[in-house]
Amino acid sequence: MSSGSTASDTSVAAIVETRGLTRRYGATLALNQLNLAIPQGAIYGFIGPNGAGKTTTMRILTTLLLPSDGEAWVAGYSVVRDRAAVRRAVGFMPDFFGVYDNMKAAEYLEFFAAAYDIAPARRPRLIDDLLALVDLSHKKEAEVMGLSRGMKQRLSLARTMLHDPALLILDEPASGLDPRARVELRELLKELRAMGKTIMISSHILTELAEMCTHIGIIERGNLLASGDVATIMRELQPHRVFEVQVLADTEPGAAAALEQAAALVRGQPHVLAVRVLPEDEPPHMQIDFDGDDRAVSGLLGRLMAAGIPVTHFAGQASDLEEIFLRVTEGVTG
Ligand SMILES: Nc1ncnc2c1ncn2[C@@H]1O[C@H](COP(=O)(O)OP(=O)(O)OP(=O)(O)O)[C@@H](O)[C@H]1O
Numbered sequence: 001m002s003s004g005s006t007a008s009d010t011s012v013a014a015i016v017e018t019r020g021l022t023r024r025y026g027a028t029l030a031l032n033q034l035n036l037a038i039p040q041g042a043i044y045g046f047i048g049p050n051g052a053g054k055t056t057t058m059r060i061l062t063t064l065l066l067p068s069d070g071e072a073w074v075a076g077y078s079v080v081r082d083r084a085a086v087r088r089a090v091g092f093m094p095d096f097f098g099v100y101d102n103m104k105a106a107e108y109l110e111f112f113a114a115a116y117d118i119a120p121a122r123r124p125r126l127i128d129d130l131l132a133l134v135d136l137s138h139k140k141e142a143e144v145m146g147l148s149r150g151m152k153q154r155l156s157l158a159r160t161m162l163h164d165p166a167l168l169i170l171d172e173p174a175s176g177l178d179p180r181a182r183v184e185l186r187e188l189l190k191e192l193r194a195m196g197k198t199i200m201i202s203s204h205i206l207t208e209l210a211e212m213c214t215h216i217g218i219i220e221r222g223n224l225l226a227s228g229d230v231a232t233i234m235r236e237l238q239p240h241r242v243f244e245v246q247v248l249a250d251t252e253p254g255a256a257a258a259l260e261q262a263a264a265l266v267r268g269q270p271h272v273l274a275v276r277v278l279p280e281d282e283p284p285h286m287q288i289d290f291d292g293d294d295r296a297v298s299g300l301l302g303r304l305m306a307a308g309i310p311v312t313h314f315a316g317q318a319s320d321l322e323e324i325f326l327r328v329t330e331g332v333t334g
């Protein structure tokens, strides 16, 4: 493993690390000095709009493409100097499924098992296990080209697992899948993670990945704009937190008045940036933009209670990853 590490992700060994990773295609700078680290066991969402450099990065990490400059390591092996070792450590699912005429699902896996030099005696059992894992046992003898897109994706995923790699790199696996197939994919990724795999998965749609990732990296025009565990990224990118407050509905002289009273109290408190009372919403509530820590939050709630405000709900709003993504990439696009 290379020495040193990026500032985040220091607690667990990085299975992927890049330093100053750069790739040019002629005059096009596709990747510009990329420094990222993916800790072992993570589901790392690699997010960026079209042309951001996601596929280029993944192709370098799988040794299909050489960097123009900089370095990258997978499981401690250099993608430039230890290419065979990198290939043993990683399984790659490209963003499109090739054409495989007149091939059955099991034959397809057999073909790639041979390419990976897996002993013939081991193949039948391995193929059955992998088909079961991706829930395609019933399609074992079905023509590959007749499978649905979701099934092809799962078969492709089974293929990436043939040599039991520690790291799976999946380029846009969710694109073109219906909502149900997406849920199935998400469940499958969780299962793979439970098996100890690290997964790097790309998408240009943040919400597609939001719920399944432990870490995210946001890339645009070859520049890594943010990278780290989801909670840290949220904290770093969010200037403040938003709290929702509701009060007892049948209070005298009414919830709206109680909210106004609470708002008047909250407005003068430390760390309160703004207060919005929304009496017409259902249920009536107020929103507090707040930049204090947890101790300050509990102090604020304490003061509401001490003033006799009948608070029934006081909670931080779930942060919207999509909103963060838009904020981070704002001004860079266009
Ligand atoms: N073989 C190539 N020759 C020339 N330019 C290329 C080549 N491959 C990629 N590029 C350019 O490199 C940049 C990054 O492309 P890349 O395919 O890595 O982006 P991406 O993030 O995967 O995009 P998408 O979401 O569309 O898949 C783009 O400007 C693209 O036009």
Ligand SMILES: [Mg+2]
Pocket: 054, 055, 056, 095, 171
């Ligand atoms: Mg791509």
